[in-house]
Amino acid sequence: MLSRTLLCLVVMCLAAPVFADTVWLKNGDRLSGKIKVFDGGKLLIQTEYAGAVPIDWKQVKTLESDQELLVKQDAWTGEKAKSLQAAEDGSVTLVNGEAPKTVALASIQQLIKPKPLVEDMVWKGNVDVAMDYKRADKDTDDYDLDFKTTARHGAWRHHAEGEYNREFQNDVVTTDNWTAEYALDYFISDKWYWQGRLTYNRDRVEDISRQRTVGTGPGYQFWDDELGAFSLGSLLNRTDYEYSDGKKDNFYSLAMKWDYNRYLMGKTVSFFTNGELGKSLEGESDYSLDSEIGLRYKVTEWASLNLKAEKDLIGSSSGSDNALNKTRYTVGFGVVW
Structure with a gap:
C-alpha cells in the first residue's frame, strides 16, 4: 500500500x-x-x-x-x-x-526571469548557415554564415553581427569576404537612443579590399517586443576604403539605418529587413547601400529555415571604376533564441 x-x-x-x-x-x-x-x-x-x-x-x-x-x-x-x-x-x-x-x-x-550576472539582461539573436552546391559546366560551391544578436540591460543595448561568404567555381575562389560590426545604444528616453557604431569589411576578391566605418548618431525605437521590433537611426560616419591596387580613400557621410522584423503567422513565420543607405559629404557624392530582406520559418523553438536576398552597392556619380554592385540569394537553416 x-x-x-x-x-x-x-x-x-x-x-x-x-x-x-x-x-x-x-x-x-x-x-x-x-x-x-x-x-x-x-x-x-x-x-x-x-x-x-x-x-x-x-x-x-x-x-x-x-x-x-x-x-x-x-x-x-x-x-x-x-x-x-x-x-x-x-x-x-x-x-x-x-x-x-x-x-x-x-x-x-x-x-x-532574473539572470545570474546581469539580472535584467534580455538577449536575442540568430545564427544562419547556407550552402549551395551546383554541378554543371561550372561546378559551384557557395558557403554563407552570418549571425546577429542584441543584448539589453537598463538603458544600454549592445548589437553584434557578422557575416562570412565564400564561393568556388571550378575550384577557383570567386567570392571571399567577411564583415563584423559592433554598436552600442544608450536610451535617452523610452524611444529615443544615441548610437555609436564600428564596422569592418574585408574582401579578398573585389576591388574594395578593406572598408572601415566609425559612426554615431540618434535613433528612434518604434517598438521592441516578443512579436518583433522596428527602429530607424541616422549616423554621421567616417569611412576608409583600401583598394586592391593599393590606393586609399576616406570620406565623411550621412547614413540612415533601419531594422525591422515581425512575426506574420503567430510565432512561426517572420519577415525581416535591415540595412543602411549612405551618401558622402564630399564632392564626388559617393553613395552606398547594404541591405537584407527575407523570411524565417521556425521549425522548432530554436531551429529555423530562412530565405534571404542581400544587396551590396557602392558607387560614385563621377563614374569611378572602383565600384561594387552585387546581389545574393540564399536559402539555409539556423538557430534562434
Whole structure:
C-alpha cells in the first residue's frame, strides 16, 4: 500500500506543471500557463493549449505567478519578487517575505526571469548557415554564415553581427569576404537612443579590399517586443576604403539605418529587413547601400529555415571604376533564441 501511494505521488508530481501562472483579462477571460516575459507592452505567456500567447498589457486586469521575477518600474532599477499574487483590478502584489507590496500594473515596464550576472539582461539573436552546391559546366560551391544578436540591460543595448561568404567555381575562389560590426545604444528616453557604431569589411576578391566605418548618431525605437521590433537611426560616419591596387580613400557621410522584423503567422513565420543607405559629404557624392530582406520559418523553438536576398552597392556619380554592385540569394537553416 505504501509503495502504491508513493507511486501515485510521483506520477502526480510529474504530471503537474512546473509553474501555474494565471492572467486575468479585463474582458473576463483567464489564461493559465507560464509567464515568459513582459516587455515592450506585450506579456508573453506559454500555454499548453495554444503555445506562446502575446497579450496587450493594457488588457490585463491582474495576474499571479509562482516564479521568481524581476519587476522593473523604470529603465534602471528593478525589484526581485519571489512570487506575484493577484490584487484588485489594475494592480498586482509583489511577495518578498514579510513585506508584500502592491503596485499598479501601469507602473511596470518589464517582467523578466532574473539572470545570474546581469539580472535584467534580455538577449536575442540568430545564427544562419547556407550552402549551395551546383554541378554543371561550372561546378559551384557557395558557403554563407552570418549571425546577429542584441543584448539589453537598463538603458544600454549592445548589437553584434557578422557575416562570412565564400564561393568556388571550378575550384577557383570567386567570392571571399567577411564583415563584423559592433554598436552600442544608450536610451535617452523610452524611444529615443544615441548610437555609436564600428564596422569592418574585408574582401579578398573585389576591388574594395578593406572598408572601415566609425559612426554615431540618434535613433528612434518604434517598438521592441516578443512579436518583433522596428527602429530607424541616422549616423554621421567616417569611412576608409583600401583598394586592391593599393590606393586609399576616406570620406565623411550621412547614413540612415533601419531594422525591422515581425512575426506574420503567430510565432512561426517572420519577415525581416535591415540595412543602411549612405551618401558622402564630399564632392564626388559617393553613395552606398547594404541591405537584407527575407523570411524565417521556425521549425522548432530554436531551429529555423530562412530565405534571404542581400544587396551590396557602392558607387560614385563621377563614374569611378572602383565600384561594387552585387546581389545574393540564399536559402539555409539556423538557430534562434
